[in-house]
Amino acid sequence: MSNRRSPIYLITGLILGIALGIAYGWIWTPVDTLEAYPKDLRSDFKDSYRELIARAYQANQDLGRASQRLALLGDEDPARALALQAQLTLGQGGSSEVASALGALAAALQDGPGTALAANNTTIEPGASPDASPTNTIAVDSTNPVPSETPTQQTTAQPTNTPGASEAAGTQDSAERTPQPSLTPTVTPTPTATQGPPFVLLDIPLECNPNIDPPLIQVYVFDGAGNPVPGVAVIVSWDNNQTSRFVTGLKPEYGLGYADFTMDPQVTYSLRLEAGGDPINSITGRLCEDQDEPYWGSWRLNFVQP
Amino acid sequence: MLRYIFFIFMIALGTILGVFYAKEVNPVSIVDAPPDTLRQDFKTDYVLMVAEVYSLEQDPALAARQLALLGSKTPEMIVNEALRFALDQGYPASDLILIRDLSLVMSTWNPDLEGGGT
Numbered sequence: 001m002s003n004r005r006s007p008i009y010l011i012t013g014l015i016l017g018i019a020l021g022i023a024y025g026w027i028w029t030p031v032d033t034l035e036a037y038p039k040d041l042r043s044d045f046k047d048s049y050r051e052l053i054a055r056a057y058q059a060n061q062d063l064g065r066a067s068q069r070l071a072l073l074g075d076e077d078p079a080r081a082l083a084l085q086a087q088l089t090l091g092q093g094g095s096s097e098v099a100s101a102l103g104a105l106a107a108a109l110q111d112g113p114g115t116a117l118a119a120n121n122t123t124i125e126p127g128a129s130p131d132a133s134p135t136n137t138i139a140v141d142s143t144n145p146v147p148s149e150t151p152t153q154q155t156t157a158q159p160t161n162t163p164g165a166s167e168a169a170g171t172q173d174s175a176e177r178t179p180q181p182s183l184t185p186t187v188t189p190t191p192t193a194t195q196g197p198p199f200v201l202l203d204i205p206l207e208c209n210p211n212i213d214p215p216l217i218q219v220y221v222f223d224g225a226g227n228p229v230p231g232v233a234v235i236v237s238w239d240n241n242q243t244s245r246f247v248t249g250l251k252p253e254y255g256l257g258y259a260d261f262t263m264d265p266q267v268t269y270s271l272r273l274e275a276g277g278d279p280i281n282s283i284t285g286r287l288c289e290d291q292d293e294p295y296w297g298s299w300r301l302n303f304v305q306p
Numbered sequence: 307m308l309r310y311i312f313f314i315f316m317i318a319l320g321t322i323l324g325v326f327y328a329k330e331v332n333p334v335s336i337v338d339a340p341p342d343t344l345r346q347d348f349k350t351d352y353v354l355m356v357a358e359v360y361s362l363e364q365d366p367a368l369a370a371r372q373l374a375l376l377g378s379k380t381p382e383m384i385v386n387e388a389l390r391f392a393l394d395q396g397y398p399a400s401d402l403i404l405i406r407d408l409s410l411v412m413s414t415w416n417p418d419l420e421g422g423g424t
Contacts, residue, residue, distance in 0.1 A: 009309060009313055010316045011316075012313075012316075013312070013313045013314070013315075013316030014320040015320060016317050016320060017316060017317040017318060017319060017320020017322070017323070018320040018327070019320075020320070020321045020324060021320060021321040021322065021324015021325040021326070021327070022324040022325075022327060024325055024328065025324065025325050025327070025328020025329045025333070026328045026334055029334070035343065035344070035345035036339035036343040036344050036345065036348075037344070037345065037348065038344065040336040040337065040338075040339040040343075041339050041340075041341060041344075042338040042339065042340065043338075045339075045340060045341050048341075049341070049352070052352070052355045052356065053355065055355070055358075055359040055362075055363075056354075056355040056358040059358040059359055059361055059362035059363075060358050069355070
């Protein structure tokens with residue numbers, strides 16, 4: 001009789017069990033057992049992580065490794081994120097050294113083979129760079145992990161995974177991963193966005209675009225290879241020693257080497273790059289007359305590094 | 307009696323389903339995580355980056371500040387944990403040497419003598 005009654009007790013048991021299971025998974029699991037990925041970091045910690053990647057790149061000049069590390073942060077466009085951070089660092093009065101490191105890595109990503117890899121968040125397959133070559137191992141005391149002897153030669157199979165490289169592309173693989181082995185880092189001077197020969201003015205075309213109102217002083221900075229250079233400080237001065245300082249890369253939608261300044265066409269400006277070079281004087285408004293109604297044009301200043 | 311057995315069975319089944327849902331289908335996602343919650347391999351790579359920077363800058367105070375993001379342990383402990391993990395995972399010797407060098411520096415570094423430090 002009772003077995004033929006409604007199976008509500010079974011449903012009750014199932015619901016009770018599901019509730020217990022969800023509570024276990026969501027509430028009772030200790031938070032400290034959770035393992036975060038770099039992309040999960042708080043925004044300011046991501047900035048610190050990005051800065052460290054750039055500084056490490058200065059030290060090892062390993063663009064592939066830097067690209068893989070940046071991919072872990074999950075930025076849609078790592079080069080742009082670096083450039084923006086460089087600008088913010090400068091804008092907030094931070095270290096120019098850090099800004100240079102960030103800018104240099106951004107520029108290198110745009111130039112180097114790692115660009116596509118990082119920018120496209122391509123999955124880096126474990127073992128993509130097989131390495132079975134003889135490597136050094138170091139004997140270590142288990143109680144004190146600081147090795148004290150010179151490395152000895154021993155052939156070992158090398159793990160070839162990069163930490164979370166595939167996770168950054170959306171694959172949350174729980175397998176343990178190890179940084180991609182690379183050649184011994186070399187310590188070499190690092191080029192920065194403003195090192196090398198000073199930028200020189202290539203030309204100053206007048207941009208006649210009625211949609212740009214009020215008119216702008218547009219600055220484009222390119223390196224010797226024709227790549228846009230972020231983080232270049234520009235100083236504009238006008239009446240009564242008024243000055244304004246701005247940097248390239250703050251509007252990455254126009255290119256990493258772009259910066260602009262809203263001008264009053266009635267005022268005469270002088271512009272120079274903080275990194276050096278001759279000032280460009282007598283920049284003032286000029287009318288464009290390609291429409292029925294004349295309008296103020298914008299100046300485009302193209303700087304290049306010879 | 308059979309009802310009790312079925313009832314317990316359904317609770318067990320529900321628990322399994324609930325855990326599966328909570329862990330696999332809709333797991334707790336970490337947002338705004340601090341660096342000390344990073345997985346150990348990421349922490350180790352972070353320490354390796356600090357070691358790489360130290361190899362260039364030779365600035366133990368800067369290294370200690372960077373390591374401090376990884377938690378409240380001493381910089382030496384953080385580096386040693388990373389070194390153990392790197393050894394276990396067979397990191398290349400060049401990386402191990404960098405971490406070892408940083409460990410040696412952190413073992414003798416005294417923030418009081420730096421006039422600041424962490």
